[in-house]
Amino acid sequence: MNTHFTIPKFRLPSFVARLGERLPQWPHALALVAGLNAALKMKLLPASELALLEDKLFRVRVNDTGGEASYTYRNGLFRPVFRPEREPDLAFAANLSAYLQLLARQEDPDTLFFNRELEITGDTELGLVVKNMLDAIEWPRLPLIQTSH
C-alpha cells in the first residue's frame, strides 16, 4: 500500500457532468491515446497480447465528469476515434475516483466491478486481456504517485 497518500472514493457534483457533456470530447481521447502510446514506446505492453487488440473499438466513460473517449489499436499505434460508427467492442464506465484508484493500483478492477463501481460491457474476454495486460505492466516508479509496491 502506498504510504504517501490514499485516493478516497468520491463523486463529483452532478453539474460537473452536465458541463462536461457539453465540452468537446477530443481532449480526453487525445490524452488517453498519448498515454497509451507512451507505454507502447517504453515497450511496457507485450506484443502477443497487443495483437489481440487490433482493430477493436474501446470506449472509456467518466460518469461524474461526463467525459468520454473512444479509441482503437491499429498497426502498432493507439488512435483516437472521434465519431465512432458502431458500438464499442469493450466499454468502461466509472467515476473519476475509481479510475484514479485503478491507475494507482490502489484497488483491483475485480473489486470495483463486483462492487458495481466499474461497469464493463462488451466482449468479456477482451476485457480480461486488457485488464491482465495493464496488471502486468511494470510502471517505472514515479516520484509522486507511488504504486503499491
Next chain:
Amino acid sequence: MSQLPDLICPAGSLPALKAAVDNGADAVYLGYKNDTNARNFAGLNFEAKALADGIRYAHGKGREVLLAINTFAQAGRVDDWHKAIDAAVDQGVDAIILADVGLLDYARNRHPQQRLHLSVQGSATSYEAINFCQREFAIHRAVLPRVLTLAQVEHVIQNTSVEIEVFGFGSLCVMNEGRCWLSSYACGESPNTVGACSPAKYVKWDKQPGRMDTRLNGILIDRFGDAEPAGYPTLCKGRFEVEGDTYYALEEPTSLNVLPILPDIVKIGVRAIKVEGRQRSPAYVTQVTRTLRAALDALRDGAERYHVKPAWQAELAKVSEGSQATLGAYNRPWR
C-alpha cells in the same frame, strides 16, 4: 505454540509477485502462460523470462516460488506437460505443484531431487490418498480441497507426515475440485481440460435498465440490482429455480475467510495457508497479503490475545466476490 504456517500468495504477473513478496508472503505460487495450469486466462501468468525475474526477486528476499502445473495432461500432447516440468526444474523453482499422477510419476523419476506438492486439483481428501502419493512420488506437501471440516483436516494431519496446506482466503470452488464438470456442462470446457472454469469468452455481463444479468454460454446464471454486489457467473454459484423457489441452490457467491478460526488452524498443525486469486490484480494481492500477514503476526505474538480486527475484516470484505465472507466447509455441521 505450534509453528506459524507459511503464507502462500497468488501471482498472475510480475507486479503481483512483487506485491506478495513486499507485503509478507513466505511463498508465491504461479503458473506458465499456457494450459499446463488451472488459471489459463489471456494475458495472465508467466513466460520463462518473467519467471526468471520473479524467482530472482523472491529469492533475493528469502521467499519461495512454487510453480503450479496442475491441469491434467491431454492425450496426444503429454509432451507439453513434461516440457513444462523440465523447464520449471531448470529455472530453479522451489517446488512444483502437480495434480496428475502420471505427471507426478514423471517428475519424480526424471527429477529425483525436485520438491513436489500435490495440488488441490488432485482432490486428495483422505490421509490414505496423501500417504499413497508420499509412498509413490515422495510428495512433500498436499493442498487440501475446500470441502473438509476443521476436525477432518486435523484427522488428516494426525495420520500423515506430509505437510498440509489449506485455503485461507478467496473465492470458493466447492465441488471436490479437480472433479467438477459443471463448467463443461455449460460450455464444453472445464478447469482440468483447458485450465479455466467458465472461460471469459462464454461470459456475458448483460446490462439492462435497473439490473445486470450474467450469462454463461447463454445460460442465465444470476441477476443483480444496480447496487447489489455481483459475482462471476459459474454454474455452482448461480441462482436457480428449485421447486418454485429461486435461490443459490449449490453455493452462494461468497469468499472464504478463515481469520476467525486462524488460531485453530495453527493449533492443529497446518503448515501453510494459501490465498486464492491468481487471476486478480496486484492491488488485491497487496491488500490480502498484508491483512493475513498482520493476522499471522498477531497470532505469533500471543495466541491468547488474538482477536480479529474489524479493519482486517473490512479490507477482506471489500475485495471479496459478492462482498460476503464465510468459513466455508471448515465449520459446516454436515459432511
